[in-house]
Amino acid sequence: MSAAAIEVPGPADVLEARNLRVTFSSRRSAAPARAVDDVNLALGRAEIIALIGESGCGKSTLARALVGLVKPQGGQVISQGAPLKYSKAALRQHRRSVQLVLQDPAGALNPRHTVYDLVAEGPRLHGLTGNLYERVCTALTQAGLRPPEQFLARYPHQLSGGQQQRVVIAGALALEPSVLVADEPVSSLDASARGEVLRLLIDLRDTLGLSALVVSHDLGLAWNIADRVAVMYLGRIVELGTVEEVLLRPQHPYTRALLSILPGRRSAQTLTLLQGEAPDPAAIPGGCRFHPRCPLYAEKADDPRAQWCRERDPQVLPALSDSHLVACHFAASGAPDNPTAPPASAVGA
Amino acid sequence: MAALRNDDAALTAGTDPVPAVRRRRRIGWGYFGRRALMSLESFLVTLVIGFIVFSLVPSDPAQSLARAQSVTPEQMADLRAQLGLDQSIVVRFFHFLRNVLTGNFGYSWEYRQSVGSLIGSAIGPTLLLMGTATLISVALGLWLGVRAGWKPGSKFDRFWTGTAVTLWSVPTFWLGMMLLVVFSIGVGPIPSLFPAGGMSDPTVDGHGIAHILDVAHHLVLPCLTLVAVTFAQNLMIMRSSLVDELGNAYLTTARAKGLRDAEVRQRHAVPNAMLPAITVIFLQVGGLVGGAIVTETVFSWPGLGLLVYNGIKIPDLPLLEGTFVIFSGSVIVFNLIADLLYRVLDPRVQG
Numbered sequence: 001m002s003a004a005a006i007e008v009p010g011p012a013d014v015l016e017a018r019n020l021r022v023t024f025s026s027r028r029s030a031a032p033a034r035a036v037d038d039v040n041l042a043l044g045r046a047e048i049i050a051l052i053g054e055s056g057c058g059k060s061t062l063a064r065a066l067v068g069l070v071k072p073q074g075g076q077v078i079s080q081g082a083p084l085k086y087s088k089a090a091l092r093q094h095r096r097s098v099q100l101v102l103q104d105p106a107g108a109l110n111p112r113h114t115v116y117d118l119v120a121e122g123p124r125l126h127g128l129t130g131n132l133y134e135r136v137c138t139a140l141t142q143a144g145l146r147p148p149e150q151f152l153a154r155y156p157h158q159l160s161g162g163q164q165q166r167v168v169i170a171g172a173l174a175l176e177p178s179v180l181v182a183d184e185p186v187s188s189l190d191a192s193a194r195g196e197v198l199r200l201l202i203d204l205r206d207t208l209g210l211s212a213l214v215v216s217h218d219l220g221l222a223w224n225i226a227d228r229v230a231v232m233y234l235g236r237i238v239e240l241g242t243v244e245e246v247l248l249r250p251q252h253p254y255t256r257a258l259l260s261i262l263p264g265r266r267s268a269q270t271l272t273l274l275q276g277e278a279p280d281p282a283a284i285p286g287g288c289r290f291h292p293r294c295p296l297y298a299e300k301a302d303d304p305r306a307q308w309c310r311e312r313d314p315q316v317l318p319a320l321s322d323s324h325l326v327a328c329h330f331a332a333s334g335a336p337d338n339p340t341a342p343p344a345s346a347v348g349a
Numbered sequence: 350m351a352a353l354r355n356d357d358a359a360l361t362a363g364t365d366p367v368p369a370v371r372r373r374r375r376i377g378w379g380y381f382g383r384r385a386l387m388s389l390e391s392f393l394v395t396l397v398i399g400f401i402v403f404s405l406v407p408s409d410p411a412q413s414l415a416r417a418q419s420v421t422p423e424q425m426a427d428l429r430a431q432l433g434l435d436q437s438i439v440v441r442f443f444h445f446l447r448n449v450l451t452g453n454f455g456y457s458w459e460y461r462q463s464v465g466s467l468i469g470s471a472i473g474p475t476l477l478l479m480g481t482a483t484l485i486s487v488a489l490g491l492w493l494g495v496r497a498g499w500k501p502g503s504k505f506d507r508f509w510t511g512t513a514v515t516l517w518s519v520p521t522f523w524l525g526m527m528l529l530v531v532f533s534i535g536v537g538p539i540p541s542l543f544p545a546g547g548m549s550d551p552t553v554d555g556h557g558i559a560h561i562l563d564v565a566h567h568l569v570l571p572c573l574t575l576v577a578v579t580f581a582q583n584l585m586i587m588r589s590s591l592v593d594e595l596g597n598a599y600l601t602t603a604r605a606k607g608l609r610d611a612e613v614r615q616r617h618a619v620p621n622a623m624l625p626a627i628t629v630i631f632l633q634v635g636g637l638v639g640g641a642i643v644t645e646t647v648f649s650w651p652g653l654g655l656l657v658y659n660g661i662k663i664p665d666l667p668l669l670e671g672t673f674v675i676f677s678g679s680v681i682v683f684n685l686i687a688d689l690l691y692r693v694l695d696p697r698v699q700g
Contacts, residue, residue, distance in 0.1 A: 099606075100602065104598055107599060110617055111621070111695075111696070111697055112621055112695065122607070155697070157696070168602070
């Protein structure tokens with residue numbers, strides 16, 4: 001990956017989920033949990049997508065499936081234009097180009113390895129040992145640990161949280177990946193380190209053309225770093241669009257509810273509190289999966305479209321990168337009169 | 350496949366241009382000095398406690414030594430004076446301290462030999478038996494512990510954890526006797542496979558291969574008993590510390606970098622899980638010298654354990670004091686070694 005990669009024209013999605021399904025079967029309950037239930041998502045070159053949702057909505061599972069740590073039960077992960085095969089060699093290749101950054105940097109680093117060993121592990125594994133020392137120093141520099149020589153012999157416990165997360169990112173960068181999948185990358189850091197690490201992700205996008213899928217429950221984070229935002233509810237993406245579209249003109253009632261509880265907006269808009277806990281992914285409600293908690297459905301229970309909410313699953317959103325997409329019967333313009341129209345619609349695109 | 354092998358070779362060959370930055374772990378003499386001083390303190394405290402306990406043993410050594418013979422009170426008093434039992438407990442304590450410092454515990458009352466030579470001849474068999482048993486028990490326990498802990502709740506885990514805990518809770522003497530009955534005396538169709546006791550057969554030539562085989566033959570049952578009752582603790586400590594590591598995110602990171610399951614286990618999980626196991630194993634090794642009193646007694650193995658057992662019956666104070674110093678000393682020394690080793694292995698405790 002070099003700066004030249006940014007100039008590659010066209011959509012050129014570097015990582016894509018196509019109708020991805022991941023289920024977990026548990027011994028006790030007969031029904032398997034549908035953690036990721038038919039998801040389309042395409043990550044373009046030098047693009048940062050924020051994947052937003054409540055805990056338990058399947059966003060981490062989607063991240064793990066994209067890295068190849070979880071084998072999907074259906075659909076495909078498209079890596080560099082080709083479907084990912086789950087052979088050992090193919091996975092190894094895939095993991096060189098798609099790297100994972102986890103939430104808690106202190107846990108993500110083996111406490112008994114030095115920074116040098118931690119960063120060098122990936123390149124060693126992939127046989128990139130020719131100029132390992134320079135490679136490690138370059139990765140550390142890119143991750144903002146300067147001068148790198150100062151950090152090589154240290155152990156994780158001798159670093160601050162922000163520095164630890166930078167070491168994790170350096171370990172990923174040492175493999176020259178094209179995508180970082182970051183699962184809650186800053187939620188365990190304090191506020192100042194948080195800003196630095198997010199800044200780093202943006203810098204890496206700008207200088208290296210690195211794409212990133214940032215999983216978070218924090219809408220403010222999405223606003224700060226993302227180009228596009230995907231909102232996930234109970235295993236499915238319910239709204240997808242640019243950061244301005246989704247956060248300033250949210251269409252899906254779930255997104256609106258999430259936004260309404262942000263501190264700054266409380267005065268401007270009415271507070272929408274969702275009823276109850278997120279349902280169990282082993283028992284996803286019929287019809288629109290959000291309708292039991294949906295404020296819009298509760299409000300418009302008499303509307304003829306409300307019947308659709310009970311009976312019809314809104315169509316799965318496609319992975320279009322240039323439209324604002326919403327999986328909601330009410331948001332879909334003209335949908336109630338035309339039963340054949342796709343309930344999932346492009347709003348104002 | 351060839352490519353994979355190259356990868357692995359590159360990983361283990363250590364072709365790093367910067368070996369200096371890789372391991373910078375040292376113990377530090379200051380720490381060593383402080384820690385050694387602490388060990389010495391605990392050794393002294395142990396000596397005092399040991400002495401008091403031996404002085405409190407209710408039976409009278411002079412009486413036991415005189416056995417059933419008819420002894421006149423004068424002769425009895427003479428014997429007491431000979432043994433030094435007529436002196437005050439304070440004087441005897443300083444005698445004992447002098448013995449510890451000079452390493453000379455005088456003569457055993459029971460065996461009429463110097464305590465030093467008795468211990469010298471018994472320590473070899475004990476080290477042979479306990480060394481073999483500990484080696485097997487540690488190797489078996491750790492291997493099973495890793496296998497069980499990597500997939501907790503699996504059939505393998507449930508079977509071996511269950512078996513180990515069952516054997517752990519069986520009394521050593523009972524298991525030893527059962528093994529004796531079944532494999533030495535023979536039950537039903539099972540013939541007598543192993544000798545009932547001792548370390549060698551007097552009818553076998555005392556040198557060369559024949560002697561080694563003979564000793565090995567005698568070693569099987571006591572060794573089996575010891576392994577059966579002790580491997581559980583190695584298994585359980587390894588299993589639980591590996592299970593603790595399983596939840597750690599660095600294992601996920603390693604997988605995401607492209608390491609295979611077995612590599613993640615061998616390179617990351619097991620080395621880190623070994624840390625708590627090492628402390629326990631070293632404590633066990635320290636107890637090795639004196640740990641087999643019951644087993645040695647059941648199988649009449651001519652080691653320190655049997656010596657202590659015979660000494661207690663009198664009580665043969667010089668012998669008990671001598672072996673006591675050896676036992677507690679070795680536990681304390683190995684504890685010290687474990688502590689220092691832990692410091693070398695875990696960078697986090699190097700303040």
